[in-house]
Amino acid sequence: MARPILPSNFARRAVRQSGTGATTRTRAGLIKLHREEAATASKPSGNPAGLPEGLETAVEAAREDRLRAQRMRRVLNRPGPTNWLNIAARLWLAKQLSPRVGHPTLDTVAVDSLAERLENGVAQSVPPPTVASSLRMRAIREGLNGALLDAFAEYPDAELRTVTVIYAGWRLTPAELDGATAAKLKAQFRRHLDRAGVFKVPGPLFVVLHGEFEPSSGQYQLHFHLVTPAAKAAALQKGLRAKIIKGYTVTPTGAAPVRRSRVGDRVVQLSYLAKSYWPSRPVIQIGGKPKRVRDPQRIPEPYATQVLLWLDRQKFTDLVVTHDCWSRRNGGSAAMKRLCLFVKGVS
Numbered sequence: 001m002a003r004p005i006l007p008s009n010f011a012r013r014a015v016r017q018s019g020t021g022a023t024t025r026t027r028a029g030l031i032k033l034h035r036e037e038a039a040t041a042s043k044p045s046g047n048p049a050g051l052p053e054g055l056e057t058a059v060e061a062a063r064e065d066r067l068r069a070q071r072m073r074r075v076l077n078r079p080g081p082t083n084w085l086n087i088a089a090r091l092w093l094a095k096q097l098s099p100r101v102g103h104p105t106l107d108t109v110a111v112d113s114l115a116e117r118l119e120n121g122v123a124q125s126v127p128p129p130t131v132a133s134s135l136r137m138r139a140i141r142e143g144l145n146g147a148l149l150d151a152f153a154e155y156p157d158a159e160l161r162t163v164t165v166i167y168a169g170w171r172l173t174p175a176e177l178d179g180a181t182a183a184k185l186k187a188q189f190r191r192h193l194d195r196a197g198v199f200k201v202p203g204p205l206f207v208v209l210h211g212e213f214e215p216s217s218g219q220y221q222l223h224f225h226l227v228t229p230a231a232k233a234a235a236l237q238k239g240l241r242a243k244i245i246k247g248y249t250v251t252p253t254g255a256a257p258v259r260r261s262r263v264g265d266r267v268v269q270l271s272y273l274a275k276s277y278w279p280s281r282p283v284i285q286i287g288g289k290p291k292r293v294r295d296p297q298r299i300p301e302p303y304a305t306q307v308l309l310w311l312d313r314q315k316f317t318d319l320v321v322t323h324d325c326w327s328r329r330n331g332g333s334a335a336m337k338r339l340c341l342f343v344k345g346v347s
Contacts, residue, residue, distance in 0.1 A: 055145065055271060056138055062122045064134035064277075068308060069115040069122075075302045076111055096300035101218025104174035104306040111305060114312050131319070132312040137276035140316060143342055148206065148270045151325070151339040152227060160263040161233035162272070163226050165240065166255060167192070168247040170222040174303065177220050177310055182209055182318035189224060189321060196239025199323055203229035204336060207321035208273045213280045213299045213307070214292075220307075221251075224321070225273045233260050253283055253292040274319075278307050316346040 056064070077089035097103065114132060121128040127135035152160060169188075172180060186209065193199060207226035214221060228236070237258040240248045248257040263269055279296030280303075299307060326332030326340045 055141060056134065056276065058135070058138065061134040061138040061276070062125075065118045066122050068132075068134070068304075069118040071301060072111050072115040072305050072308070075106070075305045076108055093301055097302075098215065098218060101215070102174050104178070104302055106302060106305060106309065110309055110312070114308060130312045131314060131316050132308040134276045137274070140346055141271065141274050141276065144274055144339075145267075145271045147335075147339040147342045148227070148273070149266065150335040151204070151206075151333070152266070152270070153335065154333070155229060157263040157266060159230055160266070161228060161230050162261045162263060162269045163228065163233050163236060164223060164259045164261075165189075165226070165236075165248075166221065166223045166251060166257050168249060168251075168257075172220045172222065174218065174220075174306055177306065180222075182314040185209060185222060186318055186321050190323075192240065192245050193236070193321075193323070195244055196236065196242065198232065198236045198239055201232045201235045202324060203232040204325040204332075205232060205321070205323040206273070206325060206339070209319040209321075210275055211278045211307070212296075213278060213303055214283055215280055215300060215303075216283050218303075220278075226321075227263075227270060227273060253290050255292065317343055 074089045075093060077086045077093070080086075082090060114130070117128040117130065118133055121133060121135055127133055127139050129136065131137055131140070167189075170185065189207070193205075198205070205226060205228040207224050209222065209224055211220050211222040213219075237260055240258055250256060261269070278299060280299040281296065282293050283290045284293060285291070298304065320343050322340060322343070324330075324332075326336040332340075
């Protein structure tokens, strides 16, 4: 059953309804919650520092899944009137909401189900079959990173490019995200690439869908990360920016719609294609101009829970676009075949 998340001024009403006695009784709980927020509000634990290839350890991934489940249950909190049992969770949630941002409507049954599956995966040391799980994404990324390195090993660094592609039509409100699917976004991007003439250029193209949250506007910016030979990357940039397809324009914060990067450390750069989490990147004013904060932060609630529910409804294969890598009809190298079959085999 879906229900709307409480509005941002709920905290004030909660304090008035509960009275000073309830506030006193929950003081210890609130102190504990503030300490937890200070420890976890910056970077997701699935993105630890000090790992050059960007792959989190199994312990860190399990910790992240446990935290995701805990936060989802706090988003649900206890139903009914505000009292000393649920005021701490409601204050915690209200603190993260913005009155200027549309609040997502969450399926409470789906939230509870996903939280339980994440908890069971940690308890049993078996990653649940969902891309909403850090443990599951760690296993996928571990296999994918090795397959990518093998598949593109025949290309010297100088002949490869990694590319990030941002399209205005992929900037979605919470309601629009719920109506979107990875399969539809993937199909749309393939049509754009075809219209831009990218598919006429030989060479493998491997693409993965990603997203991030902008808390000031309350919108999600979905985008694609990819790796391909330099000639195909150049054709992609030229074709998408040729105004044949409207929407590939500079973002409000000045980001280019197509950003090509030379490959200098392929272990790091190829591991960047698929990530185990979506970050929050606020927009701040610098010199009177809006700029996106580069350091990733944890998405505030209830938006983080909405992202996890959305990911839970997607298949990993629907996050991936390939072209001229390998097919049963056209063949390809043995390493490219292993890469494509790995993606198809992910449940």
